[in-house]
Amino acid sequence: MDKDLYRRPDGATHPANLSPEYKSTPGRAPRQPAIVLPHTLSEITGPLLETERLDALENDLTRQRSGEPLGERIVVHGRVLDENGKAIPRAIVEIWQCNAAGRYHHPGDQHDAPLDPNFYGGGRVRADGDGRYQFITIKPGAYPWKNHHNAWRPAHIHFSLFGPAFATRLITQMYFPQDPLLAFDPIYNSVPAGARERLQAAFDMESTRPEWALAYRFDIVLRGRNATPMEN
Amino acid sequence: MPQLTPSQTIGPFYWGTVVKAYRADLAPPGVSGERIEVALVLHDAQGAIVPDGLFEIWQANSHGRYNHPDDRRNLPLDAGFEGYGRASTDTDGCSRFATVKPGRVPWPQGGMQAPHINISIFARGLLNRVATRLYFDGDPANAEDPVLKMVDPARRPTLLARKDGKGAWRLPIHLGGANETVFFDI
Numbered sequence: 001m002d003k004d005l006y007r008r009p010d011g012a013t014h015p016a017n018l019s020p021e022y023k024s025t026p027g028r029a030p031r032q033p034a035i036v037l038p039h040t041l042s043e044i045t046g047p048l049l050e051t052e053r054l055d056a057l058e059n060d061l062t063r064q065r066s067g068e069p070l071g072e073r074i075v076v077h078g079r080v081l082d083e084n085g086k087a088i089p090r091a092i093v094e095i096w097q098c099n100a101a102g103r104y105h106h107p108g109d110q111h112d113a114p115l116d117p118n119f120y121g122g123g124r125v126r127a128d129g130d131g132r133y134q135f136i137t138i139k140p141g142a143y144p145w146k147n148h149h150n151a152w153r154p155a156h157i158h159f160s161l162f163g164p165a166f167a168t169r170l171i172t173q174m175y176f177p178q179d180p181l182l183a184f185d186p187i188y189n190s191v192p193a194g195a196r197e198r199l200q201a202a203f204d205m206e207s208t209r210p211e212w213a214l215a216y217r218f219d220i221v222l223r224g225r226n227a228t229p230m231e232n
Numbered sequence: 233m234p235q236l237t238p239s240q241t242i243g244p245f246y247w248g249t250v251v252k253a254y255r256a257d258l259a260p261p262g263v264s265g266e267r268i269e270v271a272l273v274l275h276d277a278q279g280a281i282v283p284d285g286l287f288e289i290w291q292a293n294s295h296g297r298y299n300h301p302d303d304r305r306n307l308p309l310d311a312g313f314e315g316y317g318r319a320s321t322d323t324d325g326c327s328r329f330a331t332v333k334p335g336r337v338p339w340p341q342g343g344m345q346a347p348h349i350n351i352s353i354f355a356r357g358l359l360n361r362v363a364t365r366l367y368f369d370g371d372p373a374n375a376e377d378p379v380l381k382m383v384d385p386a387r388r389p390t391l392l393a394r395k396d397g398k399g400a401w402r403l404p405i406h407l408g409g410a411n412e413t414v415f416f417d418i
């Protein structure tokens with residue numbers, strides 16, 4: 001498969017679809033092996049969303065409502081790269097998260113924690129020419145999720161990226177460093193050891209804003225092209 | 233070199249936040265080609281419908297051209313047609329897309345693929361995006377499609393959308409169970 005345009009992930013990066021500790025997987029994870037598809041135009045092209053119009057305030061989740069949300073204000077920033085270290089310019093980064101109390105602005109979230117009328121929890125931004133992106137938000141809370149007795153999700157922010165091709169699509173979650181709940185979370189731990197640590201943002205003292213906000217850095221790495229791309 | 237970021241589930245609570253980027257109507261007036269409506273219905277391994285899933289589709293235009301710089305063939309692009317759609321499943325597990333039937337695109341080793349729509353599926357309980365393709369039942373090009381030929385003939389029908397009225401196509405997708413859909417590692 002070394003003729004494929006995009007490198008195939010090794011077996012030690014992504015979680016197994018069937019990860020029984022995460023109780024929703026047995027009923028939804030495909031059991032038949034996926035058929036390996038050679039990369040054709042269908043896989044090496046994908047939505048670039050170049051005409052998608054983003055509002056300037058979409059990357060500031062603290063200014064989307066009439067007032068300021070409660071919680072610890074943070075800057076979340078980083079770069080969108082490929083495995084060859086090349087920036088993915090102008091990539092759209094989408095995020096969603098719960099509020100500081102651990103409650104999503106979503107009708108399906110019945111967690112007994114307050115909604116914040118000033119926090120919606122969704123954001124988008126287009127990375128710059130060097131793949132740099134930045135969000136202003138508040139630190140999400142932990143929340144219980146009934147997967148097992150006393151199950152709590154560690155604080156996390158959901159991330160969605162397209163990259164340059166159908167093959168590079170990625171949805172993931174960013175976690176906070178040294179969160180004691182990480183050790184108990186079946187979703188985080190579904191990722192092989194040695195790779196799951198990449199989902200932890202780094203505390204970034206240099207990017208903190210004095211008297212205003214702490215900062216975390218989270219670089220996202222999408223699939224890179226093989227050295228010898230296929231012809232045509 | 234930087235290392236690949238691992239995948240995680242979309243979870244149940246994406247709705248309302250990524251919703252503003254939903255695109256269920258891919259083909260504004262003036263886009264050339266045969267107008268079709270595609271209904272994708274998501275089922276779990278027990279056959280129950282999945283009401284909290286998200287479908288994304290990606291397709292060529294009616295001329296078989298992808299709106300992307302890596303498709304360098306000299307074929308027409310349609311203004312306003314990107315070929316990308318996204319819609320969450322409803323309470324019946326269904327996502328509907330209004331689009332045009334894609335044209336054929338080449339196979340790298342020669343020959344042409346049959347018209348198809350590339351599909352990504354996300355849901356709570358899916359730790360990775362799962363990918364499949366929709367083909368059109370009865371299309372004569374299916375007989376020579378190199379991807380369909382890679383699939384066990386007994387399972388090929390899981391990739392074939394059935395006609396469901398004029399211009400309407402329907403494809404049930406089963407994440408598991410006896411009718412598990414064929415998924416692709418891309």
Ligand SMILES: [Fe+2]
Binds near residue numbers: 153158
């Ligand atoms: Fe979450």
